[in-house]
Amino acid sequence: MEFINPDVVDLSRFQFALTALYHFMFVPLTLGLTFMLAAMETVYVVTGRQIYKDMAQFWGKLFGINFAIGVATGITMEFEFGTNWSMYSHFFGDMFGTPLAIEGLMAFFMESTFVGLMFFGWDRLSRQAHLAVTYLVALGSNLSALWILIANAGMNMPEGAHFDPETMRMQFESFVDLVFNPDAQAKFVHTSVAGYVSAAMFVMGISAFYLLRGQHRQFAARSFRMAALFGIISTVAVITLGDVLGRLDYEKQPTKIAAIEGLWHTSNPPFEPWIVAALPDDAKQENHYEIGVPLVLTPLITHTFDQPITGMHELEDQAGPRIRSGIDAVAALRRYGVTHSGTDLAQFSAHEQDMGYGLLATRHAPGQDVTAIPADQVDDVVRATQPDILPNVFVTFWSFRLMVFLSLWFFALFAISAYLSLKRRLERSRLLLKLCMWSIPLPILATEFGWITAEAGRQPWTVFGWLPTFLSASSHGMSYMVFSLIGFVLLYSVFIAAELYLMFKFARLGPDHDSMEPHAPAAPMVSAFDMRPMAS
């Protein structure tokens, strides 16, 4: 076995995390804004009022800027699987490649094709046909996310595949199991609807900016109302699906849920507190300065009052026999690779479900080879491997909490905004309008924290329970990794700067600034029914 350089693995992880986080700054807005455009255009088609067409076209322009730059940042990531994660691609490519290929062939092409029609088809298509195109763009962008998240769910909860000792890789066996993986379902809806929240905050914040300056008041009032209602329902949906994902992690990824909750010891139902804040210490395996709310954790995670949640110390203990069994699996697999004897295959099959834990132990084996562990040192290797089954608790714990605290803030902001908009008391609530404006980047941050929770919490695995992360990377040199990392940082920073420049520029220009109402704060309110004739 080739020796693994841990620095190359760390740099590969850092590079992927960085490119994914950069890319994910653009994705949520695309997912949500397309359906907001569809909502605005639906009102335009139903009522025939020009102002809704103006809304769809103006917000569509901002969507276009985000879409163009967002696509560019996503393409590199697909290549990274091959360049930086070749062992992973070999092991799991059969499973992972299928949804990625479908995403490229179906959803991405569908989205890209109809985006062109959406932008250039206003004067060439009937109103109904253009509305259908806008819905297809929305569906295409969200279907893109669906296939990516199906692939990601396969890494978190591998279903629809089995390990083949002949090919030494996971073989794809059930498309239905892949698509209907419970983790894929919940994660897709959670992520997609988080995009709706991001888009709603974006539209609401920019509309608040116009209202504060007394510009485009009719346009801003309608955009604000639609965004506030869009956002409040979406926030409720995001929180609901977050709860579903927590329940799934409790059942399938106990190390992730224990790290999320900073739970070092098995819980004591129903009294166990939900830790609001603490400083988890990964080295000492304990929390400092805990602040908790009693009686909340058990019903929150288990949806019961009597089921315990296994703590990280107990999970380490439970992993001991699996690591020992996994060492036997890897040793039998190695022998089978040479002998192809039925006896070795039978021995491997008996321990197959623990193979990943055996691979996890290779880091502590002499020469990174578990077959070279002397019999009297197996216990030492098992003990050394046990803490490795846990993710970074500090990162997982706090990324989750920041996401949750932000989502509660969105709930409050959307609820108050929707109420004041429905009561038509927005313009006297200048503080609220300022808060809406300043909150524009927060949903993007919340989705980034969500991603960090999901992916950092999955560690130390790329394929949960089967393939450790440190065995998944390619064997690049350090210079290659550092050079490509600097390149990505520079390139993606340029993309972000371009996006921000264009967004600020066009948001400040406002909607159709030649034909909308003048920039007069005291302009008389004109009914939308009287604003313009029906569009032709």
Add this chain to the structure above:
Amino acid sequence: MTKLLRLAGLAVVLVVSLLFAVFVGDQGPWYFAWVIGTVMIILISGAGAIMLDAQSSLSPDGEI
């Protein structure tokens, strides 16, 4: 004839929708919830805008 074709088209859409609801509702309840939920979110936000039009027509000089 056009009406008949339109009716047939709508019937096909209805059957496909029902099959989709039965299959996806059973196999992938959260996918189904996403479809229904997204439609609901769009309709409610659209209704909010139309309600604002109505409010504006009743009191054209009112606050936003």
